Amino acid sequence: MELLWRSGRESRRLLLSLLFLAVWETGSGQVRYSVPEEAKHGTFVGRIAQDLGLELEELVPRMFRVASKGSGDLLEVNLQNGILFVNSRIDREELCGRSLECSIHLEVIVERPLQVFHVEVEVRDINDNPPVFPGSQKNLFMAESRPLDSWFPLEGASDADVGANALLTYRLSPNEYFSLEKTSDDKRIKRLGLVLRKPLDREESSEIFLMLTATDGGKPELTGTIQLLVIVLDANDNTPTFDRTLYTVKLPENVPNGTLVIKLNASDLDEGSNGDIIYSFSTDTLPNVKSKFHIDPITGELIVKGYIDFEESKSFEIFVEGIDKGQLPLSGHCTVMVEVEDTNDNVPIMEFKSLSLPIREDAPLGTVIALISVSDRDSGVNRQVTCTLLPHVPFKLVSTFNNYYSLVLDSALDRENVANYELVVTAQDGGLPSLSATASVFVEVADVNDNAPAFAQPEYTVFVKENNPPGCHIFTVSARDADAQENALVSYSLVERRVGERALSSYVSVHAESGKVYALQPLDHEELELLQFQVSARDAGVPPLGSNVTLQVFVLDENDNAPALLPPGSDSGGGVVSQPLARSVGAGHVVAKVRAVDADSGYNAWLSYELLSEAGGAHSPFRVGLYTGEISTTRALDEVDAPRQRLLVLVKDHGEPALAVTATVLLSLADSSQTPNNPSRMSVEATGPEAALVDVNVYLIIAICAVSSLLVLTLLLYTALRCSAPPTEGACRPLKPTLVCPSAVGSWLCSQQRRQRVCSGECPPKTDLMAFSPSVPESGAIGFSF
Structure with missing residues (x-):
């Protein structure tokens, strides 16, 4: 360097x-x-x-x-x-x-x-490593009897570089005995040797010092040296010889200890101890070779003694020497190349490079969820890995490039159906038998607001008694949203509309969170029998979704209205029709009819009539129909009956508790000879909660009738004259009383109304005496017919 x-x-x-x-x-x-x-x-x-x-x-x-x-x-x-x-x-x-x-x-x-x-x-690579010999000095023992051209092996140097930087050339220091040669052109053989060029003479020179220099092919060149000491010996002149210089053996990895690799055989032409050969590793054999192999010194068997791993080392170069037992031992050398064969002993490795979780349930198809890297330390087909995914999941694996897979969405997701998935990815190599590894991925599906709140049924029917206290709870609506978190938070509100002249919100309200519906004011069955409206449910998603439910609130009737007597004079029978009442009438003759209505409905409006004890005793000549209100005679009238009869009729409903009103009917009896000219007089009084004013004016009416007898006779005569002419329709005024429909079981309030006509002017002649009661409110009008 x-x-x-x-x-x-x-x-x-x-x-x-x-x-x-x-x-x-x-x-x-x-x-x-x-x-x-x-x-x-x-x-x-x-x-x-x-x-x-x-x-x-x-x-x-x-x-x-x-x-x-x-x-x-x-x-x-x-x-x-x-x-x-x-x-x-x-x-x-x-x-x-x-x-x-x-x-x-x-x-x-x-x-x-x-x-x-x-x-x-x-x-x-750069040439940063010089050639290195196994040691700084090597001793060579040579018999002086060795013939010319004898070859003495040398261990070459090693260079950690590669290519031209590791291409070594050798040169030997100048001498007269030896030259440097390589025994083979095979690149796998790195052994050099000294070739004897001049016979050795121990007596002349027992030791020869040589310098071996190795030079690599880098720029600049680097060198390494080793000193060779040749010791000239007497004795044994035949060296052991192996069958081959290079042995090549294929060995599977993971073989058990004691497995035979090869049995080496060397021969020596000498006899006796000079021909006995001992096998051993050369001194320059690497330590990792000695830790994995053992050679039997007698038999020459090379056996495995350590763990052979292809992934650790794909081959081993073993240098073996055979040394005879001569006094001056000679040695022969060979090289064993052990090539390790791969077996499928490594499980595939999976690694998730990227994860995009959670995934929205509205994610488009093909969305990448994870990137998976797979690898295998084996080689060949043993490292060819394929990945699979458990079936029946909305995902698939796509091979993107070498040893990479993408986990992508393959079909639509629905969090409300499946909220999460546990995916199992299996990586399997191509070995025989194949090895596999699995990895689990927990995929959570994120919610989107794709479900509107839903009611259990589209319409509910609610029954509420009238006269409820203000603010009472009448019903609770509940909607369920299949989404999660804020997408499932439901709030309630009224769908506003008009109920007659008033807004719906003046009748009812709904709590936004609980869905409880409250009546804001007392409900009146007579005013509103059915209140129909809608409640809206909205979630908190963006955008919000909602739905409506219809509530039909039926207001149940309570007996809060007493019977009301109809005023006389209506075509519906709600007036008084005067008929001659002579003492000569027989039993069963209808003399009057009391008519009343009740603003309630059902049993609360079912009316019944009875005579009170004052006028309805055991000897009374009159009776009243229980459900018709008709007053009729029970027997023929006689002279002992008082000329003025006062009848007290009780009208009551069937509610709980029952409400009632009383009506007073006054009858004037006359002899049969006086009937055409002086008909009997009858007056009617109403008593009770709805007829308080009638009791005040009863006596006034009697006085008026008595004083006006002459006027009545004049009117009757005038009427008779008018009726002889063609009848004409007089002026009419419309009324709107409630219609009472008589039936076999009593009087019931009907759902329809019809117009009544009260006529004045020229009408057919009547012989009845008309008696009028004080005016009362239209809803409480009373009427009688005779």
Whole structure:
């Protein structure tokens, strides 16, 4: 090394090589550079960012990084200018040993989108290692009887460099006895030998000193030397001889200890102890050979005693010598080349270079989730690795380039169906039998707002009693959103509309979080029997999704309305029709009819009629129909019956509790002879909660009737005269009372209304006496017919 750096000419050559070391080429998706070993820190290697087509400003945002397989941090990239430079000392011999090709393989990875580049940096050898002999001196014992041209083996030097830098030439110091020759042109044989050119004479010269120099082919040349001491011996003049100079043996790796590699055989033409041969390793045999092999000194069997690993060493060069037992022992030499055969003993290795998780459920097909690198330390078909993925998952493996696979999305995802996947990737080599390795990847599916809140049913029916307290809870709506987190947070609101003249929000409200529906005010069945509206459910996603549900709120009736008597005079029977009531009428004659309505519905509006005890005793000549309200005679009237009959009719509903109203009916009886001219008089009074004013005016009506008898007779005469003429329709005014429909089971409130007509003017003659009650509200109107 000192000769290298002291040589000015070679320094200039090294500087010139550094200026042109960034030689690269693109092929098979790779970029290649070249750099000499032992280059200084900061030495320029190449403009890697420019050569890969990357912009300098995107190196940091795209997380540009360089990974080296087992080479540490020998090379580094300046992210400011995109230049690849030498970071630490590169020793080619330490990195690649004796391999002719030596490269540093870099993986350049950038994200967004994910890209992987392969960069190969060739490390060029420089002549920085001189030839080295096994020792500084070697003693050679030679019998003086050795014939001319006898060959004496020498161990050559070794050079850690490669190529021309390791091409060695030898020269021997000038002498008259020996010349230096190589026994074979085979490159695998590195043994040299001395050839005897002049007979030895121990008496003349017992020791001969020689200097052997090895020179490599580098520029500048480096040399190594060893001193040879030739000791001339008397005695044994035949050396042991092996069958072959070079033995080649193929040995599978992982063979058990004690396995026979080869049995060596050497012969010696001498007899006795001079012909007995002892086998051993040569003194220059490497220690790793001695740790893995053993040679039997008697039989010459070479056997395995250590672990043979193809990945550790692909071949072994074993130097064996056979030494006879002569007093002056002679030796023969041979070389055993053991070539180790690979077996499939290494499991494939998987490494995840990049993971993009979690993956959105709306990710497009072909989205790359992971980049997987596979490798195998074996060779040949044993290192050919294929990757597979467990079936029935929406993913697949795509082979992108040599020993790399991409895990990509193959079909659509639905987080609500499957929220996560555990993928098992299997890497299997091509050996027999094949070896495999597995790795698991937990893929979480990220939620997107693709599900609207859903109600259990599209419509709900709710029953609420009327007169509810304000703010009472009447129902709870609930919608479920299949999404997660904020996409599943549901809020509720009313779908506003008009209910008659008022807004829906004045009747009900809904709690935004709980979905509870409240009635803001008391509901009245008579005003609103059905309240139909919609509640909207919205999630918190972006954009939000929603759905509606319909609520039908039926307001149930309560018995909160007492029966109301209809006023007389309507065509529906709600008035008083005066008929002659003579004492001569028989049993069952209808003398009047009480009509009433109830604003409630159902049983609460089912009315019944009965005479109170004051007028309905056991001897009373009158009775009232239970459900019709018709007052009829129970027997024939006689002289003992009072001329004025006061009947008290109780009208009540079937609610719980029942509500009632009373009506007072006044009848005037007359003899049959007085009936045409002086008909009986009848007046009606209403009592109870709805007829308080009627009781006040009863006596006033009786007085008016008595004083106006003459006027009534005049009116009847006038009416008779008018009825003799063609009838004409008088003026009518419309009314809108509630219609009571009589049936076999009583009086029920009907859902429809019809217009009533109250006529005045010329009408058919009537013989009935009309009695009027004080006016009451329309909803509480009373009426009777006779």
